[in-house]
Amino acid sequence: MILVFRHFFYKNYVGLSLWPFIFLKNVSLKEDSVLINHEKIHLRQQQELLIFPFYILYLLEWLLRAVWYMDSYRAYQNISFEREAYVNEDQMDYLSKRKCFSFIKYLYR
Template identity: 55%
Template sequence: MIFISKFMVPKGYTGITLYPFIFLKKKHYKKNKILINHEKIHLRQQLELLIFPFYVIYGLDYLVKLIVYKNHLIAYKNISFEREAYQNESNLNYLKNRKLWAFTKYLKQQFFLYFLL
């Protein structure tokens, strides 16, 4: 279910997914198939992790990346869940072919960062 709300979407972002809802900052973003696909990938990730653990892992992943990269945008773009969504957002068939727990591939790719601290 998609809602338009400039109050729910953080400044500098176009949308946010909070299971089971997608919030978009502006109405015309509903027509952006790539953005909607990106947010639907997050819905699938959240569902696979039974919602709450997704947010815990997402937050911890962001904090570690922020310490490593010392830059909010770089840290955000390197969150494992965001990497999966950004790398596959243009593939509008991705969710049809996506394997269960596909996000773990992106967790494994950067797992070594946790040991740098």
């Protein structure tokens, strides 16, 4: 389910997946198939990790990378979950061929 909340987002962020919802910054983003696919990849990641552990791992990885890079945005860009989603967001058939726990291969690249 896709919901629109204009004031929910920080700076340039326009989409967010919180199981089972996709939140968008504005209605026009519903037509952005790449963004929607990116967020659907996150929903799949959340589902396979049984939702709550996803958020814990996401936060822990972000914290570790923030300390490593000394830059919170660069840390965000290098979270394995985000890397998988960004690399594959333009492949509309990605979820149909994606293997379980595919984000793991993005931990060390």
